[in-house]
Amino acid sequence: xxxxxxxxVVPAEAHESARHGLARLSALATIHDIAMRYRAITQSGHxxxxxxxxxxxxxxxGQPQSLYDASTLTAxxxxxxxxxxxxxxxxxxxxxxxxxxxxxxxxxxxxxxxRLLWLAISIALAIACAVVLTSGRDLRTRGLAVVAVLxxxxxxQTFTEGQWSFVMLLGALGALVMARRHLDWLAGALLLPLWxxxxxxxxxxxxxxITRHWRIAAGAVGAVIMLTLVTLPWTGFGAxxxxxxxxxGVTAAHATGSGAVGSTTWEGxxxxxxxxxxxxxxxxxxxxxxxxxxxxxxxxxxxxxxxVWATRSRWxxxxxxxxxxxxxxxxxxxxxxxxxxxxxxLIVVLVAVTLSRTRISAPSVLLGGAALMxxxxxxxxxxxxxxxxxxxxxxxxxxxGVIAFSWxxxxxxxxxxxxxxxx
Numbered sequence: 001x002x003x004x005x006x007x008x009v010v011p012a013e014a015h016e017s018a019r020h021g022l023a024r025l026s027a028l029a030t031i032h033d034i035a036m037r038y039r040a041i042t043q044s045g046h047x048x049x050x051x052x053x054x055x056x057x058x059x060x061x062g063q064p065q066s067l068y069d070a071s072t073l074t075a076x077x078x079x080x081x082x083x084x085x086x087x088x089x090x091x092x093x094x095x096x097x098x099x100x101x102x103x104x105x106x107x108x109x110x111x112x113x114x115r116l117l118w119l120a121i122s123i124a125l126a127i128a129c130a131v132v133l134t135s136g137r138d139l140r141t142r143g144l145a146v147v148a149v150l151x152x153x154x155x156x157q158t159f160t161e162g163q164w165s166f167v168m169l170l171g172a173l174g175a176l177v178m179a180r181r182h183l184d185w186l187a188g189a190l191l192l193p194l195w196x197x198x199x200x201x202x203x204x205x206x207x208x209x210i211t212r213h214w215r216i217a218a219g220a221v222g223a224v225i226m227l228t229l230v231t232l233p234w235t236g237f238g239a240x241x242x243x244x245x246x247x248x249g250v251t252a253a254h255a256t257g258s259g260a261v262g263s264t265t266w267e268g269x270x271x272x273x274x275x276x277x278x279x280x281x282x283x284x285x286x287x288x289x290x291x292x293x294x295x296x297x298x299x300x301x302x303x304x305x306x307x308v309w310a311t312r313s314r315w316x317x318x319x320x321x322x323x324x325x326x327x328x329x330x331x332x333x334x335x336x337x338x339x340x341x342x343x344x345x346l347i348v349v350l351v352a353v354t355l356s357r358t359r360i361s362a363p364s365v366l367l368g369g370a371a372l373m374x375x376x377x378x379x380x381x382x383x384x385x386x387x388x389x390x391x392x393x394x395x396x397x398x399x400x401g402v403i404a405f406s407w408x409x410x411x412x413x414x415x416x417x418x419x420x421x422x423x
Contacts, residue, residue, distance in 0.1 A: 049162030050077045051091040055100035056107030064239035068246040088267035097235035098227050125166040132173045141362045148370040153377035157342035165342045168193045188219020195224045203332045254337050257289040275339040279395045310406035322357040327405035330398045341376040
């Protein structure tokens with residue numbers, strides 16, 4: 001019915017309250033779903049913690065030389081769940097031996113108890129990430145950050161799989177904070193968790209060297225060496241040698257089909273990944289490794305060449321232009337050869353850089369970052385449903401980010417900065 005009266009104007013505070021309420025409901029739904037899945041082990045997915053618990057058990061039993069032995073891990077995991085799991089029938093331990101030492105106290109507990117304790121630790125780390133992300137902001141913004149991070153699909157994947165993703169994210173966010181305070185050695189040391197996924201640390205080190213942040217790079221390398229030496233009494237040199245060999249085999253597996261056309265050191269579903277290799281495997285098919293390698297190489301070379309051409313004159317600028325920082329972060333995620341949904345929590349680093357360098361409202365940036373991360377849910381569930389081809393919406397948006405952020409860095413000055421601080 002038309003009354004001729006104007007519609008009431010909804011104040012901005014109401015929209016803000018609605019956004020906060022939606023985020024809170026999403027966070028509660030995520031935690032409830034996780035709790036349901038933790039009641040009992042099932043055949044479908046979420047078995048990464050099997051490998052962590054088994055690796056910790058091997059350290060406690062004085063068998064570090066078996067951390068990367070498939071038959072040993074399979075035997076231990078079958079005591080937890082007497083059925084094949086994962087792409088290769090068991091869950092491999094892909095992290096350095098020092099990580100198994102850190103996990104070993106959990107192996108002293110029954111598996112169900114250890115899994116719940118690790119979940120509690122992971123949730124606490126996620127909350128800590130949100131608090132560091134919004135350091136110095138009002139309580140409402142910090143509360144929104146907490147629920148926005150907890151409610152994302154990558155957070156859900158991290159919690160249910162029992163992965164390290166929030167450990168790596170907290171280290172990266174802490175390194176950003178210390179770099180802004182010019183505590184370079186400490187910033188480098190806080191990058192240590194990226195050693196859990198060596199390709200990520202390698203990309204960061206290359207960028208630090210290109211931009212001449214020598215002390216941060218040295219701090220990161222020094223922290224890795226120190227942790228390795230400290231944990232040697234539990235691992236021995238042999239486990240580290242085995243890991244280097246295993247890491248080479250895993251790297252080669254990504255280029256030779258990852259089990260789709262024959263046995264490899266590591267076997268997994270490449271199309272489920274969000275990086276360039278996942279996109280290439282979707283287009284070419286994992287059973288055609290040469291085509292996947294060529295397509296991945298062409299896309300990577302093209303994006304790298306474009307990024308270098310568009311941003312090279314700005315790498316040594318202080319502070320680093322926001323566009324260059326965002327383009328570099330998008331490119332690093334795309335080049336990551338093992339970017340599954342849980343590690344997409346690292347997109348929060350883009351949010352952190354944006355929050356510190358622009359005048360865009362914090363709630364908009366936080367919810368925009370959460371929406372970007374949640375695209376991985378569409379990509380993941382698409383392949384598990386009626387359709388068999390992932391959409392890779394997140395991958396395409398990261399590619400668009402490299403292109404869009406690199407070009408303005410070449411053609412016009414940086415966006416208005418909220419505060420002058422090194423990116």
